[in-house]
Amino acid sequence: MIEVRQLKKQFGTQPILDGVDLRIESGESAVIIGRSGGGKSVLLKHLIGLLQPDAGEVLVDGENITHMNERQLLAVREKFGMVFQGAALFDSMTVEENVAFPLIRKKKYSAAEIGKRVAEALDVVDLPGTEKKKPAELSGGMRKRVGLARAIIYEPRFLLYDEPTTGLDPIVSDSIDQLIIRVRDHFKVTSVVVTHDMRSARRVGNKVFLLHAKKIYASGAPEEIFTSTDAVVRQFIDGVADAKETIL
Amino acid sequence: MNFLARTWVGEWLTGLGRIAVMSRDAVMSLLTLKVTWKDLVYQIYFIGIKSQSVVLVTGAFTGMVLTAQTYFQFHKVKMDTATLAVVGVSMCSELGPVLTALMVAGRVGAAIAAEIGTMRVTEQIDALRTLATHPVDYLVVPRLLAATIALPLLTIESIMLGIGSGYVVGVYLLGIDPTYLWFNMLKYTGNIDLEIGLVKSFVYGGIIALVGCYKGMSCGMGAEGVGRATTEAVVYSSIAILITNFFLTLVLQHIALMLL
Numbered sequence: 001m002i003e004v005r006q007l008k009k010q011f012g013t014q015p016i017l018d019g020v021d022l023r024i025e026s027g028e029s030a031v032i033i034g035r036s037g038g039g040k041s042v043l044l045k046h047l048i049g050l051l052q053p054d055a056g057e058v059l060v061d062g063e064n065i066t067h068m069n070e071r072q073l074l075a076v077r078e079k080f081g082m083v084f085q086g087a088a089l090f091d092s093m094t095v096e097e098n099v100a101f102p103l104i105r106k107k108k109y110s111a112a113e114i115g116k117r118v119a120e121a122l123d124v125v126d127l128p129g130t131e132k133k134k135p136a137e138l139s140g141g142m143r144k145r146v147g148l149a150r151a152i153i154y155e156p157r158f159l160l161y162d163e164p165t166t167g168l169d170p171i172v173s174d175s176i177d178q179l180i181i182r183v184r185d186h187f188k189v190t191s192v193v194v195t196h197d198m199r200s201a202r203r204v205g206n207k208v209f210l211l212h213a214k215k216i217y218a219s220g221a222p223e224e225i226f227t228s229t230d231a232v233v234r235q236f237i238d239g240v241a242d243a244k245e246t247i248l
Numbered sequence: 249m250n251f252l253a254r255t256w257v258g259e260w261l262t263g264l265g266r267i268a269v270m271s272r273d274a275v276m277s278l279l280t281l282k283v284t285w286k287d288l289v290y291q292i293y294f295i296g297i298k299s300q301s302v303v304l305v306t307g308a309f310t311g312m313v314l315t316a317q318t319y320f321q322f323h324k325v326k327m328d329t330a331t332l333a334v335v336g337v338s339m340c341s342e343l344g345p346v347l348t349a350l351m352v353a354g355r356v357g358a359a360i361a362a363e364i365g366t367m368r369v370t371e372q373i374d375a376l377r378t379l380a381t382h383p384v385d386y387l388v389v390p391r392l393l394a395a396t397i398a399l400p401l402l403t404i405e406s407i408m409l410g411i412g413s414g415y416v417v418g419v420y421l422l423g424i425d426p427t428y429l430w431f432n433m434l435k436y437t438g439n440i441d442l443e444i445g446l447v448k449s450f451v452y453g454g455i456i457a458l459v460g461c462y463k464g465m466s467c468g469m470g471a472e473g474v475g476r477a478t479t480e481a482v483v484y485s486s487i488a489i490l491i492t493n494f495f496l497t498l499v500l501q502h503i504a505l506m507l508l
Contacts, residue, residue, distance in 0.1 A: 050374050074380045088375035102379045
């Protein structure tokens with residue numbers, strides 16, 4: 001279970017989050033939607049301790065991680081896997097080395113076991129046979145799949161996705177959505193997906209949070225949110241710009 | 249005072265504090281033997297082997313020009329055969345460690361800052377953290393250890409080349425008596441000079457690695473941030489080496505006098 005209480009964060013003089021509250025139960029597939037630059041990725045990074053809040057608390061399985069130092073956080077992060085917007089693969093390593101990295105660092109697996117698990121993880125993300133390629137040789141969608149393989153190889157309990165379909169064509173986006181659902185069901189993980197792709201949000205989430213005006217403005221099951229009559233929710237879901245904001 | 253804190257003075261002191269914290273983390277990590285040997289060997293190769301051409305040229309030509317310049321002055325007072333003694337002492341305790349460190353700072357410090365800076369802007373450092381790996385353990389410790397091992401070795405190489413090339417210039421170009429030239433060099437260049445040089449090069453290795461890693465890990469976003477971090481790594485490590493050299497010279501010479 002992940003719980004966020006009255007989270008506040010600002011960069012310089014710019015407030016990004018101002019009193020965010022949310023609760024994600026174990027096994028849930030939560031989707032955080034909101035406008036670009038609205039603080040979704042910042043919120044996601046707080047869940048895994050990559051950013052420290054100015055105020056408020058983040059609890060993982062009831063444990064407050066807010067005031068932990070970097071070394072204490074390493075133990076908490078073993079429960080998490082994260083897929084980054086740009087995949088964040090280590091570009092000096094091959095696909096195989098990238099995916100094997102978490103297991104090699106743990107220093108308790110044999111080379112044969114690591115090889116077997118890398119092959120399995122690449123199979124789950126439909127990328128068998130790419131072991132020897134470098135990240136630069138892969139397309140955007142393939143890089144995100146490798147990022148996902150790296151995140152699931154040590155079987156974390158929580159998987160965080162930062163804009164998994166941004167910058168991908170609709171067909172590749174659809175395959176990534178299917179992959180998120182497959183991984184969720186196969187590994188029984190708690191998923192948190194940050195996106196502004198409404199189709200993706202509707203498909204992968206069983207709980208949706210709308211981040212608006214630096215707070216969680218609305219939350220609920222996808223059908224509740226997507227049928228909401230609230231003006232702010234509707235404006236975001238229907239993708240309608242304010243007349244004032246329209247760029248002519 | 250408030251004004252000073254908000255200007256470059258505050259920024260500079262903050263940077264120093266952050267490097268100190270990073271150094272503490274690196275030393276604590278070293279004590280727990282968390283270093284990956286494969287990474288360490290690669291870094292020693294990158295810092296030591298790949299710097300060969302730079303060190304060879306620096307050592308050889310510094311020794312040659314120092315020999316020639318010393319000879320021109322000493323010849324006036326008929327002290328030609330003392331030329332290589334001056335070159336020996338200078339190369340061992342000052343020029344060898346300092347010039348080698350400055351050249352390595354330009355090559356290695358820049359490369360460290362650029363590599364780690366690029367990792368930062370492409371979220372690879374955040375990825376490391378999510379994979380339960382401390383960036384200091386994985387990025388800083390192997391580079392710090394490799395630089396403190398490689399730089400003394402490079403310095404010895406530079407000193408040997410400097411004295412050797414000075415001998416060749418002195419004997420074959422300037423016509424100094426080879427026996428007295430070599431004898432005086434051995435007589436006036438003591439082990440302590442070499443030891444001072446090695447202690448200095450060890451410290452400079454640490455400075456190059458720590459400043460390069462710090463600048464990379466704290467670099468701004470985008471290509472401009474990486475470019476600035478790279479430049480600052482070279483400039484700040486070079487300045488730190490020159491300033492540290494003055495204080496190290498005073499302290500180490502004082503210790504040498506007490507020991508002798």
